Amino acid sequence: MTVIPVEKKVLSENQRIAASLRSRFEEHGIFCLNLISSPGSGKTTLLERTLAGLSPQERVAVLTGDLQTENDAKRLSHYGFPVQQITTGGICHLDAGMIERALNMWQLDDIDLLIIENVGNLVCPSSYDLGEEVKIVLLSVTEGEDKPLKYPSIFAKSELLLLTKIDLLPHVPFRIEQARTNARLVHPAMKIIEVSSTTGEGLEQWLTWIKRRRQQMYQRICAAYG
Amino acid sequence: MHEVAIAAAILEAGQAEAERRPGSKLTGIGVRLGALSGVDSDALRFAFAALTAGTYLDALKFEIESRPRRNRCERCGHEFESSLYNAPCPLCASENTLFVGGDDLELAWVEVEEI
Known part of the structure; x- marks a missing residue:
């Protein structure tokens, strides 16, 4: 009997593809966002408002993941930007290989902003790097304000928290300050933006955040490559 | 899941x-699982048993080493293990600590x- 130390990441194959995607994104100047939340917290609707709010000149592409159906891709295809549905057939997360295969359908030079809508799930997507620049977690006010404490992994790894459906605040017992406190307990430096896809509140701030954060990435790439 | x-x-x-080691057969696997890995150890054991049952890997030893969350103090730079979310730094008591591992x-x- 011999014990051999290995010390290797279990998802090293995913990690390898994610690293390759990340360097391709940098090379082509693609700013990639990975949107993660529970089912029903408003990812697709927010994405619709986001696409509607972006200039048609922007070169945006969307990958949307679901276990079944092409419904989300249909909803998102009305905004003049290329959209692809990734149907996982029961798998609860997207992995880097799925993203790589989907991107084979597109010319990377034609894309500046790639938005990935992950499968609705707060647990599994947190384990899979997709090569994104930023993970974003959504929490709607119809959920519990203790979600950051129950699912710390994804809240610790996400740079931005979008508190969604804030137009419903008068009708639900959600304590938004408590939610913000919980998120910052898990991730003290977390940026938080409150939005409503129904009233449009906060959308401007969210679009500005995208613009600024994209600028930050470009500056980093320019500094690295001279 | x-x-x-x-x-x-x-x-x-x-x-x-x-x-990679010809002439040997796999008898055990050890994994390291962090508190924030997003993987549940009981569910992982169950899945592992289900996948190996009835195969030549049926008797495979499977051990999980759990790792706690690690924080770093943004004030003094000290790194420490923490099961709490924003545990204050044990050295300087600052509450400005960040998840690092x-x-x-x-x-x-x-x-x-060997076979």
Whole structure:
């Protein structure tokens, strides 16, 4: 009997593809966002408002993941930007290989902003790097304000928290300050933006955040490559 | 849950390690699982057992080493283990601490037997 130390990441194959995607994104100047939340917290609707709010000149592409159906891709295809549905057939997360295969359908030079809508799930997507620049977690006010404490992994790894459906605040017992406190307990430096896809509140701030954060990435790439 | 996919990846990685040593067979796998890995250890054990049951890997030893969350103090730079969310720094008591580790999901070792 011999014990051999290995010390290797279990998802090293995913990690390898994610690293390759990340360097391709940098090379082509693609700013990639990975949107993660529970089912029903408003990812697709927010994405619709986001696409509607972006200039048609922007070169945006969307990958949307679901276990079944092409419904989300249909909803998102009305905004003049290329959209692809990734149907996982029961798998609860997207992995880097799925993203790589989907991107084979597109010319990377034609894309500046790639938005990935992950499968609705707060647990599994947190384990899979997709090569994104930023993970974003959504929490709607119809959920519990203790979600950051129950699912710390994804809240610790996400740079931005979008508190969604804030137009419903008068009708639900959600304590938004408590939610913000919980998120910052898990991730003290977390940026938080409150939005409503129904009233449009906060959308401007969210679009500005995208613009600024994209600028930050470009500056980093320019500094690295001279 | 994705524990079945993770268990399959662990088995695959373990088998690949054993195959690199001709004349030996895989008898055990050890993994390191962080508190923030997003993987539940009970579900992982269950998935591992389900995947190996009735195969030649049925008797495979499977050990999980749990790793706590690690924080770093943004004021004094001290790194410490923490099961709490924003545990204050044990050195300088600052509450400005940041998650820096404990999301491990690693194949730590394999055990092989000569055949």
